[in-house]
Amino acid sequence: MNHIANNRILNAMLLSPDLTISAVSNRQSELILLLNTINSRLSNAPDGTLRIAKRGNAHQYYHRTDSTDRTGTYIKKKSNLNLAKSLAQKEYDLKVKHEIQHELHAIETFLKNYSPEQIDTILLMR
Numbered sequence: 001m002n003h004i005a006n007n008r009i010l011n012a013m014l015l016s017p018d019l020t021i022s023a024v025s026n027r028q029s030e031l032i033l034l035l036n037t038i039n040s041r042l043s044n045a046p047d048g049t050l051r052i053a054k055r056g057n058a059h060q061y062y063h064r065t066d067s068t069d070r071t072g073t074y075i076k077k078k079s080n081l082n083l084a085k086s087l088a089q090k091e092y093d094l095k096v097k098h099e100i101q102h103e104l105h106a107i108e109t110f111l112k113n114y115s116p117e118q119i120d121t122i123l124l125m126r
Contacts (some may be wrong), residue, residue, distance in 0.1 A: 015123070018116040027106045035100045038093045048072075050087035063087065 048065035061084040062072030074083045
């Protein structure tokens, strides 16, 4: 008898509108825009990677264009500091790109499997 009364209470309850899909879709759109910006920046980034070495209290920057080259070519701070900045930005962008792609995959999986209307359908059944 108590079970029947609980079912009537559940059937009478109305859930507030589901805003999850809208919020997640907005996040997805923002991430896609950011990914496009990063891809554009990466297409203009210099080849190679940045290696930073600390010598005493100073930092020295090296441009590595070959993965087998452990040291790289020294970047003079006064004449070519922009190269070091661009390589550092490239490394940062690659890390952010990886995380964005990971989150976009999670969002796509979530949106594919999320169906709040199922609960509404069950609650409205008598």
